[in-house]
Amino acid sequence: MQLPPAQSLRSARTPAPPDPAFAPSPVHSAAMADERPAMPKAITRKSEDFDRWYTDTVRRAELADYAPVRGCMVIRPYGYALWERIQRALDDMLKRTGHENMYFPLLIPESYLLKEAEHVKGFAPEVAWVTQGGQKELEERLAIRPTSETIICSMFADWIHSYRDLPVLINQWANVMRWEKRTRLFLRTSEFLWQEAHTFHETHAQAAAEVDTGLECYRELAEEWLAIPVIPGRKTESEKFAGAEYTLSIEAMMSDGWALQSGTSHHLGQNFTRAYGISFSDRENVLQHPFQTSWGLSTRIIGGLIMAHGDDAGLVMPPRVAPIQVVVVPVTRSNDPEGAAAVDEACRRIAAEAGDVRLRVDRREGIRPGEKYAHWELRGVPLRLTVGARDLATGQVTVTRRVDGESWAEPLDGVAARLPALLDEVQARIRSRAEGLLRDRSVEVRSLDELREAFAERPVFANAPFCERPACEEAVTSAAHALTIRVLRRDRSGEVGRCLACGEASSEVALIARAY
Template identity: 50%
Template structure:
């Protein structure tokens, strides 16, 4: 293990890779473009899964599971969908030692196979809405993989719903967008911009894609979740129809939405610092690490007893006691800092003698002495404070690196600069959007839907504009 991490300012990308390795979140797999999610990284993901799964269930969704392999012909049924996904699909052509009659696509997403099943399950308006989610792995043969952000195989949830009316489907799409926003802000402690994507950026086969977009510490944008209003595009292609209350037949209106292991990358890049990860308390695998300090065997016994009491006083908190003998204190401090544990509690003979413990915040490095009687309460309060402060810092950071720009020269110069969000008017012409991408590598991340209506002129082409959008370089 190398002694020091590369500083973020020196090489953000190298910093990112080193943090993942040193914090033992993931390791490169022998399989091209794939990663192994290690126990610590998986524990973080599991905490995220638990929260999201609860939120989905609270809003009426149920879980199910569909096959990994999808008949090739299914993809051909929706024109935009096949065009969007074919280039990045892995295909199974042989099975049982023989060439298959029909190739099977390893799912890059499951709209098609789920639509096929929905066509069988839905007969009547009484069968609607159908609100199903699945936790699954998917494959996309990406040309340039990056751990968590873009791996060939990744884990995610994908929700697929069917509704009787367009309005209900739209409402569902926005309900999920709101769940994603809440999850990002309240749990991941990452403020997000949210709203519809432009046509160029929307999901292949969707009428409209909504997304949440967060800012990473290098000023780039990361799409952290998407919610699609599919309209009747798939229900027509797969003939998912139902009988209405008045006896006529109609195709269902669908949505799909997903959030993936990419969000682990978001937590790393939105909060991490030159010492490693900084994890938000609500999702951290260990919220508190306790480090006992003892020289002799006699001290050991006394400290052990105090540690037991201390841990008992932290009921309901995810606590890790690091009593490994083979590592010195400095080693342990550094390791848990690298792993981003929100609070460290040190407990040694000197502390016990004065009836206190040392508590250190990972996010600020602030150290305080807390009496052992009040430690339980203090730790609980501190965890909440850290969670809140992390969100506020991320918000301040984003605001500091966002600016509103109105004229072309400043726009191009800023877009070619060193990252950050640009708030600017856009005429609505896809050609203009494409030209900006060519010239600056910036794309429109979304059209924030909570911004007030405002007319003006397009920052790039000068034509009339009805909307302001967010431009950024994206992962």
């Protein structure tokens, strides 16, 4: 097969359309099908194959790659830098709300795990076990933590004695392992990184307030930092955490209309504290079991970030968590040393005046500007400054916004000082685009027929009055392919209606969607 001439290749590519997230390119697909070059320079089109687009993007943007063990991944420096940004934002919130970090061991004795019946039942299928140390078979096998409630309870049983010891508000940043059957980079890996907060309280109400605090931290992280609008709510009985009294979560819409559970917060009641024998003397000197919560947010959120904002050119990073916020690309000619010196001088000046802005000047030699543009677009860098002789002739630089491809000229003087404001605007645009998507693809339904209809064309977020009966949940989830009740919406709890399945009185609104 003949390779197409370079010209036709170039014309087949679509240079960052104005709204690339929703702009399919039939021209491109046709070209790819008939004369697909050996190594396509572009990643798979999002509209063509969302799953492949996702994996391509993660790998080509060098966020992560597969490791030799099934379901495990290596988080590469760019991906880890992103995680560190997320960690810092969330960790600050945790500290602000009174939580302290500590660390528990990776290995948990089997007997610890067995104490809470529901919990064991829930996690049994996905626990990985250590059975041997060196050459010796262990007397008791050790679980690689799938979560840490059990070990934490066992330890705090020794440390909590009085109401004066409460509340306990702790958190740990750790890795956990769940032997997953179907894995996907970031979204569902066997080992993942997360934060797990664990708290103990005197009263049920105090614990309930803490569950809300946790969820609010997640909402703030998602919306204010990651620019992902979320819908907070309560999980149905069938979807709640193993061993919890109830579970709250935030649900985000990915740009293909699927839902991603992006953070969960559990009220554990006294289920674990009773099972693990944690008790305290209350203010009347009566022995009580404390009320407990736990909540976690994982590297999965990175998958959410990618799928919520990314487009055909790759990632779109919200500036507040972008490892690199601004990239400066110098454009010079080799036969114009004076021009090159001026460009270099301008780049230095911008870098020097950038202050806290995370800015990088791409001085790599022998790489043409166009390739650098593509390189940083793939990585989602929010703003690009192009600095060439043409710009400097009029005392300007060219600014290009990743999210929508908009380009304009800014005076070189003081441009560095204006970057924070420009980045804020980018943050707002990314968020409002995501909010627009959520709005456009949310529908209200009142019956199973309407539900089916709503999903006939494409995945949506369907809201419906729901009575919470398991039989009705079953009816809802089997009404169309792969439906799930994501949450009972927080913001609409108490809304009077008639259940979409049985028609009986209801006071909750279910968010129904297909989910990752």
